[in-house]
Amino acid sequence: MNTMPSNEMLSIGELSQRTGASVRSIRHYDEHGLLASVRASNGYRIFPAKALTQVRQIQRMIASGFTIDDIRGFPDCMLLIDGARSCDQITDVQRQRLEAIDRQIADLEKRRSRLIKTLSEGAVPPVE
Structure with missing residues (x-):
């Protein structure tokens, strides 16, 4: 797996491509406070490198039957550590x-x- 500097930012398309999550799903996660995007000068969302881990964790939790609301209540460590244990x-x-x-x-x-x-x-x- 390629690693990237922690200060590098990803476009929503890059994040989608690298995680396999749809752009729509990533927007949904962002709108519900599970990700933290900022707006680039062109108005597009960009995400910090840690969003790769966060999106993968969200996908795992959803695949286990949890809702976005459930996930929002989980401790931050559950989203920030790839493969984090419960x-x-x-x-x-x-x-x-x-x-x-x-x-x-x-x-x-x-x-x-x-x-x-x-x-x-x-x-x-x-x-x-």
């Missing part, structure tokens, strides 16, 4: 997210079972 402060949030996912899975399994029954019996079963 902090004790977010364990409860992680457990709550896991419980929500488990409820969604249970609901989907019930729906799947109802659909299988409908297909095999030819009629929609009553709601239990």
